[in-house]
Amino acid sequence: MKPWETASLPEIEGLPGPGTLRWTPVRRHFDIRAFGVNAYTAAEVGQDVVEEHTEQQNGHEELYVVIAGHARFTLDGEEIDAPVGTLVFLRDPTVRRAAVAVEAPTTVLALGGKPGEPYEVSVWEFDFAAAARGKTGDYKGAIAEIDSGFELHPEHPTLFYQRACWRALDGQPEGALDDLVLAVELGGEKFRTWANEDEDLDSIRADPRFPA
Amino acid sequence: MTERYVVKRLDEIAGYADPSRAQWFPIRADFGIGAFGVNAWRSGEAGQELIGEHDELGDDSTGHEELYVVLSGHATFTVDGETVDAPSGKLVFVGDPAMKRSAVAEEAGTTVLVAGGKRGEAFSASPWEKHAQGLQFFATKEYDRALEFFERAHREAPDQAGVLYNLACAESLVGRPDDALAHLAQAIELRPSFREAAQTDTDFDAIRADPRFPAAAG
Numbered sequence: 184m185k186p187w188e189t190a191s192l193p194e195i196e197g198l199p200g201p202g203t204l205r206w207t208p209v210r211r212h213f214d215i216r217a218f219g220v221n222a223y224t225a226a227e228v229g230q231d232v233v234e235e236h237t238e239q240q241n242g243h244e245e246l247y248v249v250i251a252g253h254a255r256f257t258l259d260g261e262e263i264d265a266p267v268g269t270l271v272f273l274r275d276p277t278v279r280r281a282a283v284a285v286e287a288p289t290t291v292l293a294l295g296g297k298p299g300e301p302y303e304v305s306v307w308e309f310d311f312a313a314a315a316r317g318k319t320g321d322y323k324g325a326i327a328e329i330d331s332g333f334e335l336h337p338e339h340p341t342l343f344y345q346r347a348c349w350r351a352l353d354g355q356p357e358g359a360l361d362d363l364v365l366a367v368e369l370g371g372e373k374f375r376t377w378a379n380e381d382e383d384l385d386s387i388r389a390d391p392r393f394p395a
Numbered sequence: 396m397t398e399r400y401v402v403k404r405l406d407e408i409a410g411y412a413d414p415s416r417a418q419w420f421p422i423r424a425d426f427g428i429g430a431f432g433v434n435a436w437r438s439g440e441a442g443q444e445l446i447g448e449h450d451e452l453g454d455d456s457t458g459h460e461e462l463y464v465v466l467s468g469h470a471t472f473t474v475d476g477e478t479v480d481a482p483s484g485k486l487v488f489v490g491d492p493a494m495k496r497s498a499v500a501e502e503a504g505t506t507v508l509v510a511g512g513k514r515g516e517a518f519s520a521s522p523w524e525k526h527a528q529g530l531q532f533f534a535t536k537e538y539d540r541a542l543e544f545f546e547r548a549h550r551e552a553p554d555q556a557g558v559l560y561n562l563a564c565a566e567s568l569v570g571r572p573d574d575a576l577a578h579l580a581q582a583i584e585l586r587p588s589f590r591e592a593a594q595t596d597t598d599f600d601a602i603r604a605d606p607r608f609p610a611a612a613g
Contacts, residue, residue, distance in 0.1 A: 186491035187474045191484050209462075213488040217460040217512030218431035244430045246422070248508065250466055250484075258400055268405045268466075272426040275399035292464065294510050298429030299517050 188213055192222055192290065198315035203230040206311055209292075210304070218302050219243065219295035225252070225284030232284055232291040238276035241305055243295040247271040247282070252289025256282040306332060306341050313345060322353035340370025348383035359384070360392045367394045401426055405435060405506070410531075417445045417500065422508075424524065431518050432459065432511040438468065438500030445470055445500050445507050451492035453556075453586065457521050459511035463487040463498070468505025472498045526557050533564065533598070541565040549578075556586035564598035575599070576607045583609055 192207055200206040200223070207222040209215070223232040232254050238245060247256070249269045256263040256271055259278050265271060273280060282291060296302045309332030316324035329346040336342060347362035363384070366374045375394045378384055387393055403425070410419040420435040422428070436445045451459045463472070465485045472479040472487050475494045479487060489496050498507060512518045529544035545562035552558055559582035566575035579599070583590045593599055594611050602608055 184490055187487070187489040187494050187496075189472075189479055189481070189485060189487045191482075191486065193484075195486075209486065213462070213486075213490070215460060215462060215488060215490070216514040218510060218518075220462060220510060244428060246426070246428060246431075246433060248466075250464070256402075263402050265402070269402065270405060270408075270422060270426075271400065271402050272428065273400045274427070278399050292508075294431060294433060296430030296512065296518060301515050301517055302430075302512060 184214060192224070195222075197224065198312060199318060200231075200311050201234050201314070204232070204234045205230070206315075208308065208312070211308060211312070216302060216304070217296075219305060220293065222250070222290055222292050224288055224290045226288055228284055228287050230284050230287075231281070232289055233280055233282035233293070235279065235281035237279050238273070238295070241295070242276050242297045242300075243305075244276075244298060245273045245280070246294045247273075248292040248294075250290050250292050252284060253286035254282045254289050254291055255285050256280065304335050306336055306339050308332075309342065310345055313349060317349055317352065322349050325349040326353065338369055340366045340368075340374055343369065344374050344377065347378075348381065351384050351387050354386070356387045356390065359387050360390055363387070363394060364392060405437075417443050419527065421524065421528070423520065424528065429518065430512075432521060432524070433508065434524070435466070435506055435508045437506040438503060440503045441501055443500045444497070445505060446472075446496065446498035446509070448473070448495055448497035450495050451489075451511075457519060458492045458513050459521065460492075460514055461489045461496070461509055461511045463489075463496075464508045464510075466506040466508050468503070469501040470498045470505050470507055471501055472496065522552065522555055523557060526555070526561060529561060533568075538565055538568040542569055554585065556582050556589065559585065560589050560592070564596065567599050567602050570601070572602045572605060575602050576605060580607075580609065587612075 195207050195212045197205050197207045205224050209220045209222055225232050249265050249267050251267055254265040256265050258280055309328055313325040313328035316328055326349045329342050332342045343362045344366035347359045350359035363378055378394055405420055408420045408425045410421050417436040417438045422433045438445055465481045465483050467483050470481040472481050474496045529541055532541035542565035545558055545565050548558045549562050559578045563575045563579035590609050590612055
């Protein structure tokens with residue numbers, strides 16, 4: 184670990200997130216381990232700067248800071264106008280949250296962590312990073328991103344599930360089936376349901392081991 | 396019931412505002428954030444100190460990793476003796492708690508956000524943050540309230556050098572020279588750098604001529 188380091192936001196490689204989200208992985212860039220921190224930049228009006236989600240799985244508090252432009256948040260259905268300088272703090276992980284840019288460019292910084300517990304790097308970071316590689320056809324790169332997640336979360340069913348998908352797409356049916364079976368074993372029926380609807384797994388669906 | 400979410404503009408967060416110093420926006424304390432530390436500072440004029448030189452070791456800190464984000468304006472950071480030009484959008488991450496860090500505003504209205512926490516441990520607020528809430532009473536010249544605040548803080552944390560120093564300031568300002576000199580001596584014993592700070596701190600003007608006042612280091 185370097186004792187200190189600097190960067191400007193454009194110097195950190197931005198990655199495509201789900202939908203129209205553009206993710207600047209600040210925490211990952213600096214390898215910050217005390218709290219989560221990321222930035223999201225919309226180059227066009229209407230693009231997401233926060234994808235719709237809750238924090239029920241991680242139990243994180245989140246603070247969003249509009250650091251450039253102008254956003255509109257939707258919190259549990261309530262619309263919030265958020266020009267530059269607005270702080271949105273979500274204490275309750277169950278609040279459904281999303282934001283879009285109403286000016287371009289708009290940048291939102293997001294900080295997160297769980298009160299009373301040491302910070303752990305969230306699994307979604309590996310999932311997002313893998314998806315960014317996989318979307319370009321770099322399935323091996325996607326698998327490598329998921330593998331780095333196993334170093335911190337060795338038995339996380341979501342990581343097994345995602346690796347199953349990337350392995351299936353990469354033409355590694357045996358590895359994909361092993362991962363999928365483990366995902367269902369560790370994570371339960373939710374993963375079986377996902378698997379039955381997920382086109383990424385079509386190449387292994389006919390196998391008798393596939394969790395139908 | 397605690398609010399599930401809170402939305403504010405930075406300017407709506409009331410903080411410690413002393414015209415001679417950068418304005419502090421205590422974001423974490425205002426929102427009651429429990430998972431990480433987060434504050435902001437804004438300069439009133441160019442050349443103003445935004446982030447006082449400090450490390451994250453010692454009795455006033457908790458070994459935090461810190462991320463500074465220049466939200467607007469233009470700052471110059473100094474980290475471990477190295478100067479860093481920091482226009483708006485610059486991120487300065489200091490992972491090693493032993494690194495000395497500070498920042499000066501190059502423009503009026505320069506705003507810096509800082510987030511912090513300790514790797515591998517649940518977040519707990521830095522002691523300085525609690526003390527800093529008492530500093531507002533110096534800015535408003537409510538010295539009796541400052542005294543009351545730091546007396547209580549001292550009872551809760553008798554060995555906190557920063558508390559002792561501020562308690563000494565308040566005692567000097569309300570005309571209790573003996574108490575001020577005793578507490579200043581204790582503060583310097585715990586943190587020798589306070590000896591130098593005391594030489595130019597006008598809060599001690601009332602006791603500076605006393606032979607017991609700690610002389611500048613030779």
